[in-house]
Amino acid sequence: MSKLPASQVKILVVDDERSMREFLEIMLRKEGYWVQTAANGKEALDLIRKNFFDLVITDIRMEPVGGLEVLKRCKRVSPQTVVIIISAYASTETAVAAMNEGAYDYLPKPFNIEEMRAVIRNALETRGGEEDRPARPGDGPLHFGCLIGESPAMRKVYELIQRVAATSSNVLVTGESGTGKELVAKAIHRQSPRRDQPFVVVNCGGVPESLIESELFGYRKGAFTGATTSRKGLVEAAQGGTLFLDEIGELSPVLQVKLLRLVQDKTIKMIGDTVDISVDVRIISATNRDLEKMVIEGTFREDLFYRLNVLPIRIPPLRDRGEDVPILAQHFLNKFCRQFGKDIRKISSYAMDILNHYDFPGNVRELEHIIERGVALESSSIVLPDSLTLATYKKIRTDSLLPGRPTIPPEGMNLDEYLAEIEKKILQQALQQTQGVKFKAAELLSISFRSFRYRLIKYGLATEEE
Ligand SMILES: Nc1ncnc2c1ncn2[C@@H]1O[C@H](COP(=O)(O)OP(=O)(O)OP(=O)(O)O)[C@@H](O)[C@H]1O
Ligand SMILES: [Mg+2]
Incomplete structure (x- = not known):
């Protein structure tokens, strides 16, 4: 965690007192952190549900939802997030309650800048190592508020946003x-x-x-x-x-x-x-x-x-920033798993392959819907190609694939062997035309992906593990 540059550390400041919010925001921005603020617990929880924060600094007494509730729910949806409690009403009771619920520290107001700085630095440094950080957006992939994407095109958009803001x-x-x-x-x-x-x-x-x-x-x-x-x-x-x-x-x-x-x-x-x-x-x-x-x-x-x-x-279309597709797909996977209460960690590499070669006429919204349906339909623990429904998958012309006029098998070959030979050639041609993308090749031949894969294995063109 400590290796993360400050600009990639996302902090949420929650306080109903505007001056305190602004003070912390300015101070943290000066340190280079990415900061968002919320004026009460309800706003904070909305943000926490939608984004990943490395650190939440929250006041205790707020209406309608207080800081202890923020802490509890934050720990439930995002256990990796470090929570620091600040309050003008320091009492050992609340402090103990907060620590029991998993708060990292409790700072009574007023505190001085140095104190706060030190607590934050320690909190971020003692956080779990890279390996046990969850694979979720905001963690790793670059994002800007709710916008996800690491492509140079999106980085440029983030830069522009900051400048025009x-x-x-x-x-x-x-x-x-x-x-x-x-x-x-x-x-x-x-x-x-x-x-x-x-x-x-x-x-x-x-x-x-x-x-x-x-x-x-x-x-x-x-x-x-x-x-x-x-x-x-x-x-x-x-x-x-x-x-x-x-x-x-x-x-x-x-x-x-x-x-x-x-x-x-x-x-x-x-x-x-x-x-x-x-x-x-x-x-x-x-x-x-x-x-x-x-x-x-x-x-x-x-x-x-x-x-x-x-x-x-x-904003460029999604097909022109392909590197964002897997990041966005994983982000939506996490989002819909949380929403539907499912535990699907991964998109299978075949399914990802399909997404990587799709041109998304409906851009990010379409990808979001594809993953939403995928999560809803999927009954296993990874998203498989069968649960992806791509509305307008581009068909490649099949004309060139049609075999020539059928002839009787050449000498020394019976009909079955001959048909097998033709079938193998057609499979190879389909793969060639689709640059090895198996899903596309299956589409081209109008057979299911499963059936295509079965045939590839049968003719030694793929292995079981692939
Ligand atoms: N970079 C991104 N990161 C995360 N989510 C995104 C991103 N871009 C778009 N989305 C999601 O895709 C959906 C469509 O986004 P949005 O409504 O902003 O698009 P739009 O350009 O306004 O589309 P339209 O022209 O159809 O109104 C939303 O659910 C939004 O959250
Ligand atoms: Mg719109």
């Missing part, structure tokens, strides 16, 4: 469906100085224009039939925080104009009102469409595009 400029996140655009938007918000303010999502697609307008800007009583009271819109709800405009490419021309006003002047008008309301929001928009092309075609306003696209972040 510090500013208030508008960000446009682009990428195919399921690449993680919303996660990136959230990560920017969480890293930004606005992190304690709201993060509000507006879906601009699939909702009628009139509805989006009233959702976005709100309305005054009597503005239209049915407006019996005034209602604030989502832009106002995001005051001081981040407004995430998802599927921005779907916005109608009329709404594009209204949005331009918001982006340009940082003011809005409620429907049925004449007064301008000024708002302070950082706008992150996302789309899987090619906005530049839409600008050229005249379906997206150029002025709006440039204002939204001040800082662009492009």
